[in-house]
Amino acid sequence: MEIEKHSIGFVPLAERYGDERRLFTIWFSINLSIVCLTVGTLGILSGLGLVWTLLALVIGNAIGTVFMAAHSAQGPHLGIPQMIQSRAQFGVLGAGIPLLAVIVTYTLYMSADEVVVKATIQSLIPVSANTAMIGFGIATLVVAFVGYELIHRIGVYLTVLSGLLFLGTGILLVSGAAPDADPVQRVDHGFVLATFMATLTQATAWSLTFGPYVADYSRYLRPEISTARTFWYTAMGNFLGATSIMCLGAYMAAHYARIAADPGVGIASLFGSANFVVRTLIVFGVFQAGVMNLYSAYMSASTIFTGFRNHGHVSRPMKFLVMAVVIFFATTIAILSQHNFHHYFGDMLDIMVYVLVPWSAINLADYYFVRRGSYSVKDMFDLNGLYGRFNWSTIAIYFLAVAIQAPFARLSFYTGAIAGEIGADTAWIPGLIVPAILYCIIEPRRMRAGL
Numbered sequence: 001m002e003i004e005k006h007s008i009g010f011v012p013l014a015e016r017y018g019d020e021r022r023l024f025t026i027w028f029s030i031n032l033s034i035v036c037l038t039v040g041t042l043g044i045l046s047g048l049g050l051v052w053t054l055l056a057l058v059i060g061n062a063i064g065t066v067f068m069a070a071h072s073a074q075g076p077h078l079g080i081p082q083m084i085q086s087r088a089q090f091g092v093l094g095a096g097i098p099l100l101a102v103i104v105t106y107t108l109y110m111s112a113d114e115v116v117v118k119a120t121i122q123s124l125i126p127v128s129a130n131t132a133m134i135g136f137g138i139a140t141l142v143v144a145f146v147g148y149e150l151i152h153r154i155g156v157y158l159t160v161l162s163g164l165l166f167l168g169t170g171i172l173l174v175s176g177a178a179p180d181a182d183p184v185q186r187v188d189h190g191f192v193l194a195t196f197m198a199t200l201t202q203a204t205a206w207s208l209t210f211g212p213y214v215a216d217y218s219r220y221l222r223p224e225i226s227t228a229r230t231f232w233y234t235a236m237g238n239f240l241g242a243t244s245i246m247c248l249g250a251y252m253a254a255h256y257a258r259i260a261a262d263p264g265v266g267i268a269s270l271f272g273s274a275n276f277v278v279r280t281l282i283v284f285g286v287f288q289a290g291v292m293n294l295y296s297a298y299m300s301a302s303t304i305f306t307g308f309r310n311h312g313h314v315s316r317p318m319k320f321l322v323m324a325v326v327i328f329f330a331t332t333i334a335i336l337s338q339h340n341f342h343h344y345f346g347d348m349l350d351i352m353v354y355v356l357v358p359w360s361a362i363n364l365a366d367y368y369f370v371r372r373g374s375y376s377v378k379d380m381f382d383l384n385g386l387y388g389r390f391n392w393s394t395i396a397i398y399f400l401a402v403a404i405q406a407p408f409a410r411l412s413f414y415t416g417a418i419a420g421e422i423g424a425d426t427a428w429i430p431g432l433i434v435p436a437i438l439y440c441i442i443e444p445r446r447m448r449a450g451l
Contacts, residue, residue: 004146033288105212110140110327358435
């Protein structure tokens with residue numbers, strides 16, 4: 001298969017191909033992993049009743065999916081990666097501010113993938129934990145380097161194979177053919193507003209964090225594909241994938257706590273002599289997420305340094321170097337922190353959500369309400385072009401939106417006043433609403449004034 005030749009540059013119309021159905025498979029399959037399943041267990045482990053946990057997961061995924069799918073429609077229309085389009089709001093160089101947050105977020109996600117999957121790899125191959133993570137990182141680098149088409153093809157195969165795996169898991173658990181339920185009595189407080197809101201927020205955040213790279217996987221589609229079709233194929237893939245797997249995780253945590261505690265090993269144990277194949281599929285499910293995170297972290301890193309060079313071409317050696325540096329840092333973090341990764345990883349990702357959500361609000365407000373899809377792609381690669389080097393008013397809105405979330409935030413070392421009152425982190429709500437409103441008021445005035 002040919003190595004992808006386009007990176008952050010515009011994809012010419014003559015090279016557009018594929019149809020919107022592949023948006024369903026890429027976003028359905030990326031959710032078929034034990035990482036997504038683990039998110040579904042959190043409400044149960046916090047004492048929320050199963051029915052209320054399921055409801056929170058459905059609502060949270062629906063909210064997050066609306067925003068991530070709205071970004072997807074930008075890909076066919078503009079033919080460029082998601083974060084390049086941010087230059088229209090922040091300026092060619094100013095876009096580097098949210099881009100740094102994106103790079104850090106996906107680097108941490110890659111580290112988490114390696115830590116989560118290392119034990120399953122070790123159960124397949126007799127290697128040390130460090131060797132398992134290094135090998136996983138190298139394989140991630142190779143596939144991400146090949147690029148867009150290979151990533152989409154993997155998504156098609158995993159939609160079928162991983163879909164059958166988790167469907168079979170659900171049937172075994174619900175039918176009672178699984179091992180006996182864990183005898184330890186779990187805490188079930190029924191409905192608790194704070195826990196319900198926390199579970200809803202966790203599900204919402206899962207899909208919201210796809211926003212910075214969702215258009216990366218639709219930019220090769222033909223521009224005549226309607227916004228509605230792009231939106232709905234992306235939305236249904238993500239919503240059905242994330243919701244079904246999270247709900248499976250919730251059911252598992254409620255009735256089979258031992259399996260939920262280590263789903264990679266626990267799920268494989270359900271399939272008897274086929275457990276080797278199951279463990280392999282579980283590794284590939286996490287692997288796909290790692291590849292997509294590396295691919296898009298590279299896009300964001302390239303967007304920053306090419307902003308100073310006034311063009312969008314990145315050579316293959318440079319592409320490989322950037323990807324290699326990113327995966328090196330991700331693997332190093334995983335190796336150094338593997339024994340206490342969970343102590344600070346959750347806080348770090350929460351903080352990243354606080355800085356990504358305002359970007360998403362500004363980007364969508366600009367695309368759908370201010371410029372309404374009318375952009376000059378050429379000027380996105382020109383320091384002296386239409387969008388300038390820095391859009392200081394947008395940057396100010398962005399930092400204000402990050403700051404205004406503080407009272408609603410809840411971390412292991414800090415609880416905002418409002419978060420303390422309701423007992424849950426709801427920072428993403430003002431993080432979405434406030435910057436969108438401010439941007440829709442201020443940016444049109446700035447454009448009319450010619451600033």
